[in-house]
Amino acid sequence: xxxxxxxxxxxxxxxxxxxxxxxxxxxxxxxxxxxxxxxxxxxxxxxxxxxxxxxxxxxxxxxxxxxxxxxxxxxxxxxxxxxxxxxxxxxxxxxxxxxxxxxxxxxxxxxxxxxxxxxxxxxxxxxxxxxxxxxxxxxxxxxxxxxxxxxxxxxxxxxxxxxxxxxxxxxxxxxxxxxxxxxxxxxxxxxxxxxxxxxxxxxxxxxxxxxxxxxxxxxxxxxxxxxxxxxxxxxxxxxxxxxxxxxxxxxxxxxxxxxxxxxxxxxxxxxxxxxxxxxxxxxxxxxxxxxxxxxxxxxxxxxxxxxxxxxxxxxxxxxxxxxxxxxxxxxxxxxxxxxxxxxxxxxxxxxxxxxxxxxxxxxxxxxxxxxxxxxxxxxxxxxxxxxxxxxxxxxxxxxxxxxxxxxxxxxxxxxxxxxxxxxxxxxxxxxxxxx
Numbered sequence: 001x002x003x004x005x006x007x008x009x010x011x012x013x014x015x016x017x018x019x020x021x022x023x024x025x026x027x028x029x030x031x032x033x034x035x036x037x038x039x040x041x042x043x044x045x046x047x048x049x050x051x052x053x054x055x056x057x058x059x060x061x062x063x064x065x066x067x068x069x070x071x072x073x074x075x076x077x078x079x080x081x082x083x084x085x086x087x088x089x090x091x092x093x094x095x096x097x098x099x100x101x102x103x104x105x106x107x108x109x110x111x112x113x114x115x116x117x118x119x120x121x122x123x124x125x126x127x128x129x130x131x132x133x134x135x136x137x138x139x140x141x142x143x144x145x146x147x148x149x150x151x152x153x154x155x156x157x158x159x160x161x162x163x164x165x166x167x168x169x170x171x172x173x174x175x176x177x178x179x180x181x182x183x184x185x186x187x188x189x190x191x192x193x194x195x196x197x198x199x200x201x202x203x204x205x206x207x208x209x210x211x212x213x214x215x216x217x218x219x220x221x222x223x224x225x226x227x228x229x230x231x232x233x234x235x236x237x238x239x240x241x242x243x244x245x246x247x248x249x250x251x252x253x254x255x256x257x258x259x260x261x262x263x264x265x266x267x268x269x270x271x272x273x274x275x276x277x278x279x280x281x282x283x284x285x286x287x288x289x290x291x292x293x294x295x296x297x298x299x300x301x302x303x304x305x306x307x308x309x310x311x312x313x314x315x316x317x318x319x320x321x322x323x324x325x326x327x328x329x330x331x332x333x334x335x336x337x338x339x340x341x342x343x344x345x346x347x348x349x350x351x352x353x354x355x356x357x358x359x360x361x362x363x364x365x366x367x368x369x370x371x372x373x374x375x376x377x378x379x380x381x382x383x384x385x386x387x388x389x390x391x392x393x394x395x396x397x398x399x400x401x402x403x404x405x406x407x408x409x410x411x412x413x414x415x416x417x418x419x420x421x422x423x424x425x426x427x428x429x430x431x432x433x434x435x
Contacts, residue, residue, distance in 0.1 A: 007118040011052060014075050032056050032092040050101040055094035070120060078113040094119040135194050142198050143175050146205050156212045163258055167208050167251045174201055187249055203236045203243045216261040254342035256296030267292040267343050272320035273332030274303050284326035287317055292343040301354035304332035306433050309377045311364040314420050322426045329433055340376040352384040359387040361432055366393050367416040371408045393422045397435045
């Protein structure tokens with residue numbers, strides 16, 4: 001049972017603006033509704049700015065919950081409802097209140113809203129508490145599952161466990177987290193709720209389990225092994241891309257490098273230049289393509305000494321079509337085709353680790369997205385001792401990332417350009433190599 005003081009305190013704290021206060025009527029009748037004036041007090045004036053209408057039988061509490069859509073309301077919600085018997089019933093029982101705001105004259109109606117009543121607020125608070133208890137139960141269940149499954153994983157020998165070291169360290173750390181620690185983990189996107197974070201931890205655990213026991217596996221096998229029941233194979237499908245990105249961030253490797261042979265999609269990588277692999281060899285000349293699957297199962301190297309990372313396919317096709325350019329300059333051109341993906345990073349890492357590349361020329365569009373892509377390409381080269389060069393729209397070359405970043409920020413104040421507009425000719429490309 002609620003008291004009038006509790007209800008008025010709730011209304012004052014949540015629905016009044018600065019310098020406003022509630023003014024109760026001098027007499028309260030036995031009517032089902034009460035009109036409470038909202039007045040604004042200043043040093044010189046006391047002006048009526050609105051009215052809140054609420055249930056008169058405030059001491060009674062309904063036993064049955066309201067309509068389900070009301071349970072999704074929040075304290076800040078301002079709803080527009082029709083003045084019909086259903087709305088009047090919700091108002092008279094205390095589930096909602098009616099807020100009328102006046103114009104400057106204190107009489108003309110400016111706007112009318114329906115807002116959460118104190119009874120609905122109590123239900124909402126209880127629902128929040130139930131949800132929090134459910135979250136705690138979910139997280140406790142995950143930590144219980146992870147504890148014994150991690151013990152089993154640690155007993156599995158082999159090179160794969162070395163690849164999974166960063167992941168297993170992360171999962172081991174999660175066993176000591178509290179809910180508050182989980183909420184502030186920077187590895188998860190800020191807009192993820194706690195339930196999604198817990199679900200992603202289950203995915204990481206499931207991935208670690210299957211990766212350390214099977215050399216190769218399909219995406220569907222991850223959920224099927226972790227949740228043996230019907231539908232288990234689809235358990236992680238709704239968040240597939242996001243969860244794989246988290247996995248790569250933590251492990252430092254794409255899922256393909258950790259055994260996932262197929263994610264249900266094939267990602268092409270377009271390139272031109274000399275490339276050797278275990279099962280395939282490519283000669284400099286036309287544009288070639290590899291897939292994420294072939295890259296995960298092979299180890300590629302090149303005899304090129306200059307690696308070009310370009311954003312757009314048109315640049316790749318134009319440069320590869322220049323007679324003898326690739327052969328004479330010992331160049332390898334890789335197109336990231338927009339924002340760089342995990343398979344690009346893995347392929348670049350293979351080339352840098354097994355080849356004689358001495359310099360990398362990074363070339364992207366001259367707009368906001370192009371600057372971000374340039375940074376992504378630069379980050380993919382971290383840890384490799386090679387010379388970096390960025391191509392500017394005036395065909396000058398910059399060899400420092402901070403300098404290039406500042407040059408582009410200055411440029412973006414007044415213009416934006418695509419790569420193709422400043423493509424240049426073979427003599428320009430050769431000068432950049434020799435710069």
